[in-house]
Amino acid sequence: MRLAELSTRSGVSTATIKYYLREGLLHPGRRVTATQAEYDEGHLRRLRLVRALIQVGRIPVNSAREVLAALQDEGLDPNRRLGTAVWALPHGPAPDEADPATETARQTADELMDRLGWRYGGPSGETPTVPAYGMLITAIAALSRLGYPCATADLEPYARAMERIAATDLDLVERYGTPDEQVEAAVALTVLYEPVLLSLRRLAEAEESRRRFDGR
Amino acid sequence: MRLAELSTRSGVSTATIKYYLREGLLHPGRRVTATQAEYDEGHLRRLRLVRALIQVGRIPVNSAREVLAALQDEGLDPNRRLGTAVWALPHGPAPDEADPATETARQTADELMDRLGWRYGGPSGETPTVPAYGMLITAIAALSRLGYPCATADLEPYARAMERIAATDLDLVERYGTPDEQVEAAVALTVLYEPVLLSLRRLAEAEESRRRFDGR
DNA sequence: AAGCATGGATAGTGGCGCTATCCAACCGAG
DNA sequence: CTCGGTTGGATAGCGCCACTATCCATGCTT
Numbered sequence: 001m002r003l004a005e006l007s008t009r010s011g012v013s014t015a016t017i018k019y020y021l022r023e024g025l026l027h028p029g030r031r032v033t034a035t036q037a038e039y040d041e042g043h044l045r046r047l048r049l050v051r052a053l054i055q056v057g058r059i060p061v062n063s064a065r066e067v068l069a070a071l072q073d074e075g076l077d078p079n080r081r082l083g084t085a086v087w088a089l090p091h092g093p094a095p096d097e098a099d100p101a102t103e104t105a106r107q108t109a110d111e112l113m114d115r116l117g118w119r120y121g122g123p124s125g126e127t128p129t130v131p132a133y134g135m136l137i138t139a140i141a142a143l144s145r146l147g148y149p150c151a152t153a154d155l156e157p158y159a160r161a162m163e164r165i166a167a168t169d170l171d172l173v174e175r176y177g178t179p180d181e182q183v184e185a186a187v188a189l190t191v192l193y194e195p196v197l198l199s200l201r202r203l204a205e206a207e208e209s210r211r212r213f214d215g216r
Numbered sequence: 217m218r219l220a221e222l223s224t225r226s227g228v229s230t231a232t233i234k235y236y237l238r239e240g241l242l243h244p245g246r247r248v249t250a251t252q253a254e255y256d257e258g259h260l261r262r263l264r265l266v267r268a269l270i271q272v273g274r275i276p277v278n279s280a281r282e283v284l285a286a287l288q289d290e291g292l293d294p295n296r297r298l299g300t301a302v303w304a305l306p307h308g309p310a311p312d313e314a315d316p317a318t319e320t321a322r323q324t325a326d327e328l329m330d331r332l333g334w335r336y337g338g339p340s341g342e343t344p345t346v347p348a349y350g351m352l353i354t355a356i357a358a359l360s361r362l363g364y365p366c367a368t369a370d371l372e373p374y375a376r377a378m379e380r381i382a383a384t385d386l387d388l389v390e391r392y393g394t395p396d397e398q399v400e401a402a403v404a405l406t407v408l409y410e411p412v413l414l415s416l417r418r419l420a421e422a423e424e425s426r427r428r429f430d431g432r
Numbered sequence: 433a434a435g436c437a438t439g440g441a442t443a444g445t446g447g448c449g450c451t452a453t454c455c456a457a458c459c460g461a462g
Numbered sequence: 463c464t465c466g467g468t469t470g471g472a473t474a475g476c477g478c479c480a481c482t483a484t485c486c487a488t489g490c491t492t
Contacts, residue, residue: 003469011315015451018470023449028470035457035470048362054449055309056358061449079429086418092411093271099227113419120422132418139411142272146264146404149388157384158409159416161377166420168373170428172365188362190421193374195308195355197417198410200375202302202348203329204382205406206336212386213295219438231482234439251439251488270480277480 001039003029010047017047024065025050049188057191063090071184078179085187091131095138105140109133111152116159169193217255219245226263233263240281241266265404273407279306287400294395301403307347311354321356325349327368332375385409 007014020026026046029037046068053059053067066088070081095102110122121133143150172189176182223230236242242262245253262284269275269283282304286297311318326338337349359366388405392398 013451014469016449018472019450022471031470033458033469036459036468037470045362052358052362056355058308082425086422091415092274116423118419118423119426120419130419130422132415132422135411135415136419139272139408139415142268143404143408143412146261146268146408148401148404148408149391154388155412155416158381158413159420161381161384162413162416162420163424165374165377165417166424168377169417169421170424172370175365185364186421188359188364190418192355192359192362192364194414195351196359196371197374197378197413199307199348199351199355200371200378201381201385201413202406203334203336203346203352204375204378205385205402206302206346206348207332207334208379208382208386210335229482230438232480234441235481238440245439249438249489252437252490253439 001044002036003039006039006043006047009044010051012047012051020047020050023061025061025068049184052188052192056195059090059191063088067187071187078183082183082186085183086190087131089131089187089191091135092138094134095141099141099145101141101145102137105137105144105150108140108150108152108155109136112155112159115152115156116163165197217260218252219255222255222259222263225260226267228263228267236263236266239277241277241284265400268404268408272411275306275407279304283403287403294399298399298402301399302406303347305347305403305407307351308354310350311357315357315361317357317361318353321353321360321366324356324366324368324371325352328371328375331368331372332379381413 001009003014003017006012007017010017017026021028026043029039029043032038050064050068053064054061059067067085070076070084070088073081073084076084095105106122113119113121119127120130121136122129140150140155169186169189173182173186176185217225219230219233222228223233226233233242237244242259245255245259248254266280266284269280270277275283283301286292286300286304289297289300292300311321322338329335329337335343336346337352338345356366356371385402385405389398389402392401
């Protein structure tokens with residue numbers, strides 16, 4: 001398959017494909033002459049993944065490159081690959097340590113982690129802190145700066161719901177046989193289900209609000 | 217309060233505040249002389265909301281202006297204000313109707329809406345379709361284009377979890393007494409809980425994955 | 433009266449995700 | 463074998479966005 005065919009079959013312009021090649025999001029094709037290369041189904045699949053990450057998952061090109069690099073780093077075992085890939089996903093600005101709201105947000109988050117028995121956040125010793133923990137602190141601090149309550153008890157129902165969702169996520173991932181497929185599926189499903197979740201939440205809010213206020 | 221104080225108390229540079237004033241995200245201060253204006257606590261609070269929407273919620277400035285305009289449109293009743301504000305939130309690219317995956321995605325989504333008894337998506341007659349429905353279609357289509365399963369049955373657990381979350385959201389909103397406060401709270405909580413949810417999901421995934429694969 | 437701060441206007445910056453143009457090499461129809 | 467059209471590679475440019483820097487007349491402060 002040549003560039004033009006890759007372009008028509010993926011719906012991505014040749015200029016953009018060249019850009020992705022330059023940026024290392026897509027492997028160069030198999031060189032067949034000095035000025036021509038051959039692409040295969042793997043390139044097509046990869047291109048679709050890139051588009052999905054960038055357009056649906058809104059992941060910056062630089063992060064996408066790191067995520068994809070981790071996904072296929074043959075030197076790492078699958079667990080590390082997944083960890084590296086998820087680590088490379090964008091996770092917003094780091095908490096502003098100068099802001100006192102950050103400190104109380106951290107306490108709230110730690111208490112929540114403790115109550116749930118989660119071990120990837122907070123200061124609880126041997127397990128590493130993942131970037132999502134920083135995201136959580138930043139978001140809680142922003143809420144409390146605005147005067148919205150965000151106590152541990154307020155967050156717990158959300159965390160419980162996410163526990164169920166994470167279990168569903170992993171059930172989906174386990175459908176895949178090989179570790180390679182599982183790692184790619186884990187990343188793709190983590191990223192691509194985010195808009196699904198957010199849109200379902202907005203639909204559910206509209207529905208719940210209709211139910212509660214329909215009479216009025 | 218003058219510009220400089222508004223700046224120090226909010227942590228936003230005077231240049232950026234002027235930019236927000238220009239863009240209509242912040243009302244002009246009360247003019248006190250030809251070249252000086254006075255700002256109050258309302259400006260400070262509004263400025264914090266703007267920063268939260270833009271930095272935490274990652275909402276583009278243009279959308280934020282529309283959202284804020286809807287929030288304080290005195291000509292509308294609170295329900296309409298909320299609807300307009302949520303409508304103005306960014307909701308990604310519209311589904312690509314040229315893509316056959318969009319058609320099957322729509323069927324899946326409609327079946328889901330039907331099974332859940334939700335009435336703001338799909339073709340089900342009198343209720344309007346909300347933008348979140350388009351977000352959902354786009355995301356499902358992207359997943360299936362990548363070969364990831366996204367049947368109604370796969371989505372249902374996510375939708376059920378979001379039903380619970382929406383109920384929790386509305387419980388939080390109902391803590392506020394006046395309709396004005398409720399409308400602002402609804403928008404702020406919808407937007408600012410998104411990073412909370414996403415980071416909790418990633419933490420829950422890490423935790424669940426540790427539980428499942430710790431032995432290995 | 434001196435000197436710095438204020439608010440308003442305007443132009444500029446840096447990053448990002450492409451996109452347009454050019455070019456030599458190449459392929460395939462006639 | 464020629465010649466129009468295509469290919470991959472390099473480079474520069476574009477449009478958008480969220481600021482940011484500079485300038486200026488005014489005016490408050492001391």
